[in-house]
Amino acid sequence: xxxxxxxxxxxxxxxxxxxxxxxxxxxxxxxxxxxxxxxxxxxxxxxxxxxxxxxxxxxxxxxxxxxxxxxxxxxxxxxxxxxxxxxxxxxxxxxxxxxxxxxxxxxxxxxxxxxxxxxxxxxxxxxxxxxxxxxxxxxxxxxxxxxxxxxxxxxxxxxxxxxxxxxxxxxxxxxxxxxxxxxxxxxxxxxxxxxxxxxxxxxxxxxxxxx
Amino acid sequence: xxxxxxxxxxxxxxxxxxxxxxxxxxxxxxxxxxxxxxxxxxxxxxxxxxxxxxxxxxxxxxxxxxxxxxxxxxxxxxxxxxxxxxxxxxxxxxxxxxxxxxxxxxxxxxxxxxxxxxxxxxxxxxxxxxxxxxxxxxxxxxxxxxxxxxxxxxxxxxxxxxxxxxxxxxxxxxxxxxxxxxxxxxxxxxxxxxxxxxxxxxxxxx
Numbered sequence: 001x002x003x004x005x006x007x008x009x010x011x012x013x014x015x016x017x018x019x020x021x022x023x024x025x026x027x028x029x030x031x032x033x034x035x036x037x038x039x040x041x042x043x044x045x046x047x048x049x050x051x052x053x054x055x056x057x058x059x060x061x062x063x064x065x066x067x068x069x070x071x072x073x074x075x076x077x078x079x080x081x082x083x084x085x086x087x088x089x090x091x092x093x094x095x096x097x098x099x100x101x102x103x104x105x106x107x108x109x110x111x112x113x114x115x116x117x118x119x120x121x122x123x124x125x126x127x128x129x130x131x132x133x134x135x136x137x138x139x140x141x142x143x144x145x146x147x148x149x150x151x152x153x154x155x156x157x158x159x160x161x162x163x164x165x166x167x168x169x170x171x172x173x174x175x176x177x178x179x180x181x182x183x184x185x186x187x188x189x190x191x192x193x194x195x196x197x198x199x200x201x202x203x204x205x206x207x208x209x210x211x
Numbered sequence: 212x213x214x215x216x217x218x219x220x221x222x223x224x225x226x227x228x229x230x231x232x233x234x235x236x237x238x239x240x241x242x243x244x245x246x247x248x249x250x251x252x253x254x255x256x257x258x259x260x261x262x263x264x265x266x267x268x269x270x271x272x273x274x275x276x277x278x279x280x281x282x283x284x285x286x287x288x289x290x291x292x293x294x295x296x297x298x299x300x301x302x303x304x305x306x307x308x309x310x311x312x313x314x315x316x317x318x319x320x321x322x323x324x325x326x327x328x329x330x331x332x333x334x335x336x337x338x339x340x341x342x343x344x345x346x347x348x349x350x351x352x353x354x355x356x357x358x359x360x361x362x363x364x365x366x367x368x369x370x371x372x373x374x375x376x377x378x379x380x381x382x383x384x385x386x387x388x389x390x391x392x393x394x395x396x397x398x399x400x401x402x403x404x405x406x407x408x409x410x411x412x413x414x415x416x417x
Contacts, residue, residue: 047244054251054285058375059415063246085243093417130417131250133377141252152241 015196042072045151058133066125066149078155083114085148090136093129251285255371259345271351277317278343280369282335287412288371291332291383295368300361309353312367316393317342322405323393326385331393334374334409374412387413
């Protein structure tokens with residue numbers, strides 16, 4: 001009796017794990033991959049900058065602004081987190097942010113920690129950076145420094161599935177093609193149900209045969 | 212391993228899977244864009260013609276030598292000269308204040324300025340060369356009989372720095388407003404080309 005209870009509990013756990021493994025993580029991983037692809041269709045951003053040559057301490061760097069443009073209105077709320085990675089401690093200054101309506105100033109130190117911004121239409125980050133002359137000695141001559149912008153895009157949509165995955169009614173209703181990634185969660189649920197029903201029927205047959 | 216333990220293990224795995232799922236509550240994507248900055252360099256080279264006759268000098272005389280100073284760096288620079296001359300007298304040698312050195316324009320490139328004390332400065336762009344006359348003065352009032360038969364090593368110490376107020380103050384103890392044209396042949400209120408260039412360069416500063 002105890003063994004039978006243990007068996008049924010273990011079976012339940014097994015299928016529970018199979019269900020979660022099949023549905024939740026795979027769906028999430030595929031969602032992230034989809035979002036990676038989607039980043040190009042939802043926003044555009046300055047992808048490269050011209051190299052600033054012959055810079056000297058104390059002179060405002062002639063840096064191009066980082067422009068992030070929203071290209072899709074499908075998502076309810078698009079948030080970008082900007083984190084600046086710069087190893088050179090002599091680079092100081094601030095950024096002027098224009099979000100289409102107002103200007104705000106952010107220090108480089110603030111942005112090094114990371115700041116999040118909602119993208120309505122566009123964000124323009126104009127850098128006012130320079131090498132601090134008082135601390136930049138001759139050892140910095142002919143050296144190369146980099147400022148890396150790390151952009152983390154988050155989609156805070158109320159209905160993520162509809163908004164993120166590019167699909168129309170035709171895409172949702174049609175059957176997946178060979179080698180096509182399964183993006184619809186109902187396919188996973190259906191697959192799980194088929195496996196579960198098959199297992200149950202095989203188990204019942206065995207029990208009937210034994211009895 | 213008992214069934215109870217297996218069940219606890221499986222339940223733990225279940226919780227782990229659920230919690231891993233929960234960390235992907237928001238859909239995110241990330242990318243990086245890099246801006247590269249190359250620093251320039253500041254360097255100068257100076258040449259001075261050697262004296263043909265360097266014997267029997269006496270206090271109150273001056274030594275004139277022609278030379279050149281070149282900006283071999285990649286940024287604009289303002290250059291001046293100091294004396295690091297030494298005198299070997301009666302077995303001792305040290306830096307000598309009785310000898311002063313100045314330079315003045317002879318030709319070539321660059322814009323020339325001077326401060327209130329009359330000290331000259333030349334502004335050179337990368338690759339430019341100024342022809343200069345270096346004048347070393349053996350100051351009579353500072354040289355007594357102990358200087359007789361001594362050997363004077365005249366050393367001109369060229370200093371160059373960035374054309375920014377902070378750098379000028381740190382190196383020469385002046386700001387750009389302390390400078391005037393070396394040759395004051397401009398009407399009052401009219402800036403020379405050199406002064407315009409000097410002010411444009413200092414405006415770059417933060």
